[in-house]
Amino acid sequence: MFTIPLISCNRRRITDVERAIRKGLYPSDTVQTVPIDTFDEALDYLNMEMPDLACIDFSSDGVRPYELLDTVIGDPWLLHAGIIAFCDSRVEEQRLDEMKKANIIDVISSEEIEEILPKIMGIIKSNRQILFQRVIGMDIPTNISAAIQLENDLHAASCYANLLANFLYTTNKIDRDGKTGFAVVMHELLTNAIEHGNCGITYDEKTRELEKGGDIQRLIRERCSDPVIAKRRVLFEYTITGDSSQFRIADQGSGFDWRAVPDPTSKDNCLMSHGRGILMARAFTKSLSFNDRGNMVEFEVEHTLPEHCIMPGIFRDIEPTIVAAGDVILREGDISDFIFYIVSGRFEILVGEHTVSTLSEEDIFLGEMSFLLEHRRTATVLAKTAGRLIRVSKREFVEAIKKKPHYALLLARLLAQRIERINIAHMERATAPVQRP
Numbered sequence: 419m420f421t422i423p424l425i426s427c428n429r430r431r432i433t434d435v436e437r438a439i440r441k442g443l444y445p446s447d448t449v450q451t452v453p454i455d456t457f458d459e460a461l462d463y464l465n466m467e468m469p470d471l472a473c474i475d476f477s478s479d480g481v482r483p484y485e486l487l488d489t490v491i492g493d494p495w496l497l498h499a500g501i502i503a504f505c506d507s508r509v510e511e512q513r514l515d516e517m518k519k520a521n522i523i524d525v526i527s528s529e530e531i532e533e534i535l536p537k538i539m540g541i542i543k544s545n546r547q548i549l550f551q552r553v554i555g556m557d558i559p560t561n562i563s564a565a566i567q568l569e570n571d572l573h574a575a576s577c578y579a580n581l582l583a584n585f586l587y588t589t590n591k592i593d594r595d596g597k598t599g600f601a602v603v604m605h606e607l608l609t610n611a612i613e614h615g616n617c618g619i620t621y622d623e624k625t626r627e628l629e630k631g632g633d634i635q636r637l638i639r640e641r642c643s644d645p646v647i648a649k650r651r652v653l654f655e656y657t658i659t660g661d662s663s664q665f666r667i668a669d670q671g672s673g674f675d676w677r678a679v680p681d682p683t684s685k686d687n688c689l690m691s692h693g694r695g696i697l698m699a700r701a702f703t704k705s706l707s708f709n710d711r712g713n714m715v716e717f718e719v720e721h722t723l724p725e726h727c728i729m730p731g732i733f734r735d736i737e738p739t740i741v742a743a744g745d746v747i748l749r750e751g752d753i754s755d756f757i758f759y760i761v762s763g764r765f766e767i768l769v770g771e772h773t774v775s776t777l778s779e780e781d782i783f784l785g786e787m788s789f790l791l792e793h794r795r796t797a798t799v800l801a802k803t804a805g806r807l808i809r810v811s812k813r814e815f816v817e818a819i820k821k822k823p824h825y826a827l828l829l830a831r832l833l834a835q836r837i838e839r840i841n842i843a844h845m846e847r848a849t850a851p852v853q854r855p
């Protein structure tokens with residue numbers, strides 16, 4: 419499956435996490451856990467391996483977990499790992515909940531590891547497509563769709579909300595503010611479907627529980643002692659396209675009168691402990707609508723313009739070049755003393771008069787092969803659409819990787835994966851059955 423670093427000085431915590439991770443997977447799944455118990459080793463692993471997923475113990479001061487988190491936040495384009503956080507106190511949980519810039523998938527208390535972590539791993543295993551892996555040159559599908567039956571579990575709701583927010587952000591579909599707003603809205607709507615929809619917890623019941631410092635998950639478990647309620651699921655569907663993402667959330671409860679929801683911004687309601695979900699959803703989404711019964715909501719999220727999106731840390735100070743459809747970006751035979759980082763747009767690669775491939779921002783670089791090998795350009799590149807490119811000279815690139823040498827590893831992976839894709843394509847053509855007339 420993949421490799422997961424377990425960052426903690428607490429050996430028992432590492433053992434508990436390893437056991438819970440494997441409990442959430444099938445016996446045939448291959449996962450390797452890498453225990454790490456020092457800050458320097460953890461930082462080096464994150465930089466060198468650029469993992470999809472990392473487990474960090476925020477009660478383990480010896481690994482300086484918040485410094486590690488600051489490092490990830492500092493260059494999320496490169497250090498994009500989804501983080502499962504473990505902690506021993508409610509104070510730590512609240513502090514992590516407030517760190518909206520971090521790619522935290524879920525926050526799990528020490529007593530919840532055995533119960534909750536296997537569920538989270540099951541969700542991650544079933545949704546690798548939205549635990550975005552920065553595999554350079556990967557073939558990301560144009561559209562991604564899923565229909566999920568969600569159990570009555572707030573951790574599962576939080577996990578899906580954060581996974582999707584991180585995916586949309588890391589793939590340059592929403593900006594950092596959009597990521598924060600989307601995660602909050604998705605969490606609120608999924609939570610409402612579980613609490614008020616499937617479990618029938620009323621607004622007043624939730625208010626009383628919160629006012630006495632109680633646990634809403636306790637109320638949910640109490641309601642789910644009824645087998646009828648325990649069997650209810652939240653149907654969660656999404657479709658992610660190039661321009662926007664569409665979502666549908668439906669519960670199996672009796673519904674509610676969404677027209678009568680109190681306005682939390684009014685003077686009488688400004689101190690409400692909850693109830694802001696629908697208001698926030700209307701502010702951060704497009705075309706939000708409920709069915710008449712009130713047990714299904716649909717909405718759309720428009721994707722952000724590329725100039726507002728995440729950028730590689732080493733290229734942030736270089737002004738992008740704007741290109742128009744039809745522009746010649748590179749010419750076959752030209753000297754190759756610079757490379758392009760693709761911010762946006764689609765680019766046609768021509769050898770002679772034949773189109774050999776089309777590249778976009780998912781492919782990340784243009785012209786890297788001849789740039790590194792000091793050959794003349796072996797193809798002509800035309801802009802198929804309007805776009806934005808960052809032109810990086812050889813000197814700028816070398817100076818940049820002196821500051822952050824891990825980007826050199828990134829480029830090496832790019833070349834290896836491009837070659838692997840070419841080899842796979844050749845093998846598929848060679849083994850394809852001959853079409854007889």
